[in-house]
Amino acid sequence: MDPKTQARFEALAAVVKAMAHPTRLFVVDQLSRRERCVCELTDLIGADVSTVSKHLAVLKAAGIVASEKRGSRIYYNLRMPCVLSFFGCVESVIKSVARDSLTAVE
Amino acid sequence: MDPKTQARFEALAAVVKAMAHPTRLFVVDQLSRRERCVCELTDLIGADVSTVSKHLAVLKAAGIVASEKRGSRIYYNLRMPCVLSFFGCVESVIKSVARDSLTAVE
DNA sequence: TGGCGATTTGGTTATAATGCCAAATAATTA
DNA sequence: TAATTATTTGGCATTATAACCAAATCGCCA
Numbered sequence: 001m002d003p004k005t006q007a008r009f010e011a012l013a014a015v016v017k018a019m020a021h022p023t024r025l026f027v028v029d030q031l032s033r034r035e036r037c038v039c040e041l042t043d044l045i046g047a048d049v050s051t052v053s054k055h056l057a058v059l060k061a062a063g064i065v066a067s068e069k070r071g072s073r074i075y076y077n078l079r080m081p082c083v084l085s086f087f088g089c090v091e092s093v094i095k096s097v098a099r100d101s102l103t104a105v106e
Numbered sequence: 107m108d109p110k111t112q113a114r115f116e117a118l119a120a121v122v123k124a125m126a127h128p129t130r131l132f133v134v135d136q137l138s139r140r141e142r143c144v145c146e147l148t149d150l151i152g153a154d155v156s157t158v159s160k161h162l163a164v165l166k167a168a169g170i171v172a173s174e175k176r177g178s179r180i181y182y183n184l185r186m187p188c189v190l191s192f193f194g195c196v197e198s199v200i201k202s203v204a205r206d207s208l209t210a211v212e
Numbered sequence: 213t214g215g216c217g218a219t220t221t222g223g224t225t226a227t228a229a230t231g232c233c234a235a236a237t238a239a240t241t242a
Numbered sequence: 243t244a245a246t247t248a249t250t251t252g253g254c255a256t257t258a259t260a261a262c263c264a265a266a267t268c269g270c271c272a
Contacts, residue, residue, distance in 0.1 A: 001132065001152055009128040009135075015196045020126040021260085022115040026107065029115075038219060046107055051261055053220055063203035072218055072269045079202060082195035089188035089195075090121045096185060097169035127230085144249060157231055159250055164229095178239045178248055214272090221266070228259070236251070242244085 018062035019086075023047065024055050029087070031065060031078035038074055124168030125192075129153065130161050135193070137171060137184035144180055 001009075019025060023045055030036055030044060042052045056076055059065040067076045080086070107115075125131060129151055136142055136150060148158045162182055165171040173182045186192070 001150065005132070006128065009132045011200055012131050012193070012196050013126060013128040015199050016122060016131065017126040020119060020123040022112065022119040023260095025118050025122065026111070026115045039217085044107065048262055049219070050221080050263080054260080057220080063199050063206075069269090072216095074219065080195070080199055082191070082198055085188070085191045086195045087118070089186070089192045090118050092188055093121050093169050093186055094117055100169075145247085148248095154232055155249070156233080156251080160230085163250080175239095175249095180249065216270085216272100217268105218270105219266105219268080221264105223264085224262090226260085228257105230255100230257075232254090234251105234253085236249105238247100238249080240245100240247075242246090 015062050015064065018058050018064055021055065021058075023052075024059055027052075027055060027059065027076075028064065028078060028080070028083060031076060032080075032083045035068075035075045035077040038076070041076070121168050121170065124164050124170055127161065127164075129158070130165055133158075133161060133165065133182075134170065134184060134186070134189060137182060138186075138189045141174075141181045141183040144182070147182070 019028065026045065027041055030041065036044075038049065038053060038056065041056070042049045045052055056065065056067070060067060060076075064078070064080055065076050066079050067074050069075075125134065132151065133147055136147065142150075144155065144159060144162065147162070148155045151158055162171065162173070166173060166182075170184070170186050171182050172185050173180050175181075
């Protein structure tokens with residue numbers, strides 16, 4: 001694989017990897033509805049705040065979310081207008097697998 | 107997070123994780139053009155065959171690709187019709203980041 | 213200014229992922 | 243059948259992730 005192609009797929013993988021965790025996908029889903037502060041997300045997720053904070057840092061480093069400080073809180077928002085098609089695509093794979101295992105049984 | 111939601115995002119993450127590697131994204135991209143045998147993919151990638159085989163196993167376990175044996179070769183094909191929108195979405199995040207860092211300099 | 217709520221960072225430990233080599237399997241052909 | 247090509251599997255060393263706790267920061271307000 002030539003270096004340019006290599007670099008391209010590494011860049012793509014960096015973004016995909018940032019999404020590759022249940023908690024981070026949950027965060028993305030939540031933020032697709034409205035912005036949320038860390039404390040709200042922490043409540044919704046039910047993990048240690050530091051854990052949530054680190055997940056948010058991963059998403060932010062990939063450019064998937066941005067944060068804005070207001071008062072003593074930091075609000076995160078989604079920077080991924082295509083989030084619906086992304087989730088839809090991934091769900092379609094899951095559904096396809098489910099369909100196949102059904103037909104295999106029948 | 108309730109168990110059902112948890113399970114949903116774990117299923118999503120399983121698929122996303124399977125895509126979260128430069129080599130595997132490259133494979134998916136190649137297979138979006140046409141099916142390929144392991145030996146062809148190995149040539150294109152330039153890694154050990156066993157490494158490529160394991161990447162293919164990851165994609166297959168997630169339901170992203172399927173394989174078909176013909177003669178002494180095994181051909182892999184893509185089972186993800188939405189692959190274009192998936193890549194497009196991820197690329198849009200990358201472009202958005204690039205745009206932002208440009209405007210930050212200007 | 214002292215303390216409180218919100219958030220990040222450092223440290224540690226446990227688990228998972230990656231890549232190569234060597235060996236096992238399978239189909240093909242000489 | 244022996245040799246050959248194609249692919250997978252097991253094993254191992256290396257590196258990366260993830261989660262929690264503790265400690266450090268940052269803003270806000272009494």
